Amino acid sequence: MKNFLILLLISLPFFANAQQRYELNSGWVCANVKDVNANGSQISTKSFTINNWMAATVPGTILTTLLNNKKIPDPFYGINNERIDDVYKTGNAYYTYWFVKDFDEKAIGNEQVWLQFRGINYKADIFLNGKKINLTTIEGMHLRSHFNITKMLAANGKNRLAVIVHPPDFVGNPNGGQGGDGTIAKGLTTQYTAGWDWIQPTRDRNTGIWDKVTIEKTQSVNLQNPHVVTLVPGKRLAEGKQKPATVKVSVEVENPTSKAVSGTLLYQFAGQTIQKAVTIKANQKTEIGFDDLTVQNPKLWWPNGYGEQYLYDLKIKFISNATVFDEENLKVGIRQIDNIWNEQTRSMGAYVNGQKIFIKGGNWIISDAMLRFTDARYDAEVRYHKDMNLNLIRIWGGAILERPEFYNACDKYGLLVFQDFWFSGDCNGRWIDPMKKDDQWARRKYPDNHNLVLNAIEDQVKMIRNHASLAFWCGGNEITPPEDILQPLKNDILPRLDGTRILYDFSNSDEMSFNSIGGNGDGPYGIQNPLSFWANKTFPYNSEVGSVGVGDYESLERFIPKENMIAPQFKEKSDSVWDYHKYIGYDEYINPYGKAKDAKDFAMKAQLVNYDQYRALMEGFSSHMWEWYTGSIIWKTQNPWTAMRGQMYDYYLDPNACLYGLRKGSEPLHIMMNPIDSMVTVVNNGFKNLDNLMVQAKAYDMDGKEYFYSQVFNSIGASSARRFFPLNDFLKKLDKKEGVFVSLRLLNVEQKVLSDNLYWLPSKDGEYKGLQKMKSVLPKIEAVEKVKGKVLVTITNENNNPVAFFNRIALINASTGKRILPAFYDDNYISVLPGEHKIITVEYNGTEKTAVEVYGWNVERKRVEVN
Known part of the structure; x- marks a missing residue:
């Protein structure tokens, strides 16, 4: 046989x-x-x-x-x-x-x-x-x-x-x-x-x-709802030889015919075949499990920033009389997700393959409010989250259980998924709300048909449970489901159909993040002083902490009529179209850069605020990793329509400075400066200690003059943040009344830059007067495409120039001048120091002839053809 x-x-x-x-x-x-x-x-x-x-x-x-x-x-x-x-x-x-x-x-x-x-x-x-x-x-x-x-x-x-x-x-x-x-x-x-x-x-x-x-179309047997579980015991590293892992597989088999069907049910995985002889009775549907498979030296799946996202092919077949009656094909990542309570932070800690993962996440509503889903759009949106150096996406409960195509992209790019079920505190009765038709007690029983909900949960769990990226279930957004839904979900459905993932009763529950501060256990949602992210302790695993997200001028032009392109002013009611698209006022943070002259000026200055806001958010949380926090999830990182809040890229997939500020602050290995005490700090999210590091600090005035401060050799432990030295005395001696740039770099002994970061500090009165007086720079810009779909943009700033500050790079169609969307930049809104150059890689799909547009704070807009 x-x-x-x-x-x-x-x-x-x-x-x-x-x-x-x-x-x-x-x-x-x-x-x-x-x-x-x-x-x-x-x-x-x-x-x-x-x-x-x-x-x-x-x-x-x-x-x-x-x-x-x-x-x-x-x-x-x-x-x-x-x-x-x-x-x-x-x-x-x-x-x-x-x-x-x-x-x-x-x-x-x-x-x-x-x-x-x-x-x-x-x-x-x-x-x-x-x-x-x-x-x-x-x-x-x-x-x-x-x-x-x-x-x-x-x-x-x-x-x-x-x-x-x-x-x-x-x-x-x-x-x-x-x-x-x-x-x-x-x-x-x-x-x-x-x-x-x-x-x-x-x-x-x-x-x-x-x-x-x-x-x-099948023959007499139909395979449905396969279930794959992977077990990875012990504490693993991302590279090197691995100890064995275990794979468990089962599948539902249906025979709708009037005769019994006999054959071989098998699956193929990692070069091995597991099979068994079976007979399915007439008009029968049954679940059949296989013997466990041991995989030697498995290639593991890791979250973004921690290792590779290896996916195995798994094929399940029913064969009878030399005919494949039916076949199901899956992509499977070998990994194990556990949760261990952190007594220090009083919040849950996420572990993958035995390693603790500091959660850096974004909240997701839905790809498109009108449900125009495509594989390409899902791939682009999830890739943007990867590019932000995030490792988790939370699916908010007022929308859907996301589609398998979304999960395919998360499997591919290493984004863990925190999946809510269909309940929200707003609609389902958490608060007294004069806008609601029914009182809290009536809303607490929504939806009307609880059996329908339970049937839907069973069905949707089966649909997505095999994805490596699916990490956590959640009963609802800011509220649990009704008790006769929650209890079967906890005690029957998930243990029976999954059995491998934690269920949080609701998104800001004490079992996830103990709320010792009061309030709702999440938020706030508006712009904050960047100092607050470092100084003020908040919820230890915040499921929603939000901020702003207006796109740049080209983004605004896509959905705001020309006559409504009016820069909002602080404490004044914004234009009706801006208001309709849910603008959150934050021009009090823009005014220190100079009151906005018009919408274009406003949008450019908004990007400075965006970048600073999201870099500070993730830096502040990371600086207190394992001390105050086990993670943070931003509200929110994308919009399913043309809103002006909570987005790192707009509905049309055009990124703004939020994305790149967050990308910088979320680097797996990152050097940063605490704005409270000027302490230079390095955070290492990796699993290994790093030795022989050079920490370098420099300052530049508004004319580009360099002031070198210090280099030190040191080390940093795995999965930790370390404070090195303060810059206060150095900055005080400079006494730059109109502001200064601070450049931080982390280098290895070969002087390779592992992380770099540039801050722009205001003058003593909190205004950016120096920036407003900066001399313009004409950097040299070159764009080359040696491999189709990958453009290398080089920006060179000559010696004795001021800093070429905050440059936006945009890949455009050479014929129409319109931006190519989506396009993926390995960095953007970049600054180039005097006597230095930066190379940015831009990736895109398409066959059109391209050009690059570059403009910055003190750099005039320039178009360069791609060679």
Whole structure:
């Protein structure tokens, strides 16, 4: 038997493979229910005329279809959203639509054909070739639907699918509250669509066939919901030979036929094959587990900044009579995640492969408020989080359990994921709120259908549980689910379907981060004095600490009409469009650089504030690593629409200075200066002690004159922060009344720069008077593309010049002058010291001819063609 199996596996490509899977993602049409005088049985027959129906976007929402057909204006631009009818006022029929798709498919012999919907919002009935598929109406946004349609297919293979989709029963009054009047949470749908303090209401509440529709063909057996667990005992290093790891695998096997099916169930992993002979009874679905697999010297998966993200291929197959009846393919990272309470900080500590990880995270809402998801966009957004030197993304509870494609990107780039379920303190009753329709006790019981929630949780856990990046479950945002949901979730569903990850009852619970300070256990959310991040102890593992995020002028131009490009002034009400897009005033921090002359000047100065704010945030938390904190999660790092707060890059994937300030402050090995006492400090997030380090400090005045201070040889321990020496006396002696630059560098004995950091200090009155008087610089700029998709930009500043300060590099289309988005810079908003140069690498996808635009605080905008 063993020799036959080996021969069979080698020969598999030459045997029949009946498994096929493809998406129904084009050729859909739709019509509003009011315009269709027929039922599903009639519409789903080929004789029914759909010639005049509108082209539909599937997967997608009603708004997406209407926008793509130019029936509505872009709701992300200006105040166009106010010109779109809201479902609360129109009634649900206005956004109730029939969707129709014709497709070719038939079953031959023992073939089975399966129709799968990965997400419909909110209720749906499905018809195929004149017959209704679903026995009961599909309900709930966060739930997959799976049907065997073999016997319903047309004999000639010409099929018609018709789906009627209804909005949520309770769409909520978008009255300006968090989640509107809160009743959006009575159903199992996205709460943010009724409006929040960072987004306007989504007018259709995301109604539609919003996620993928798939046809799968198998033989008599269908494999579903594989489950893979990896165990990595002990404390590991990222490199070198590893002790063994254990892999546990199981899979659900369904036989929908009237006869028992016998065969070999097997999986292949790391060059090994584990198999067993099985018989699946007629009309049976069962979960089958394999013997444990020991992997010798495994290649481990690590979070970003700590090691590689190695992913193994795992293939599960059911084989009978030399035919692959079905096959499931996965990417698996071998890693183990544990949590150990830190008594010093009184917060939970995250451990991966036995090593403690200082959490540097960002909060994520959803990739696109209108659910226009693509693999490329997910990849770009997660890569930006990697580029920020973050190691975790938290998925906020008012949106979705993120899609497998998002998790694929997190697996690839090493971002741990903290996944909330669908509850929020705002809608689900944590606080008294005059904007809410129901009182706290009524809201505490939302959603209305608790069994639906439990079914959805089971389904969605199965969908994403195999991803290496998925690290933590969370009951809800700032509140637990109702008790009859929480207890089954804790005591049955997660132990049974996962069993490897911690569940935090809610996002700022004491079990995660003991709240000894008072308040809500998270926040604050506005701009803060950078000193506060170093000086003021806050929650020891803060799930939400927020700040500002206005993009640069080119970003603002994409969604603010020209007539509204008015620089906001401190303590004055901002322009109506700025206000509509949720601007948080922070120009009191801009005024020290000189009151903004116009919107362009405002946006440039805002980037200085952005950079300083997020660098200080992560530096301050890192400086107290393991002493005050086990981690911090920024609220928030991305926007699913064109808002002006809490974003490191805009909706169009154009990064601003927040990203690069955060990237600098989050470096795995980082040199920094405490603004309270001027103490030069180095933080080492790595697993090894570092010896023979040179710590170098210099100062430059506004004319570029250099003042050298000190070099010391020293070491720093693994996963620690060390204070070296203060700069106060040195800076006082300089007595630069109009400000000074401080340059810090960490070098090894070969004088290779391991980390560098440049601060700009104000004059004694807190104003940046020196910066405002700086002489302009004309640096030499060169751009070369030796490898397609990778541009090297060199900026050289001559001796005796002032610092070439705060330069934005932008890769542009040489023909149109428009920025190429997304583009990934290994640094940006850079400063070049006198007599030095910097090389920045820019990566992008595309075939267009490119150029580079560079401009800075004292550097005029210059365009350079890429050679």
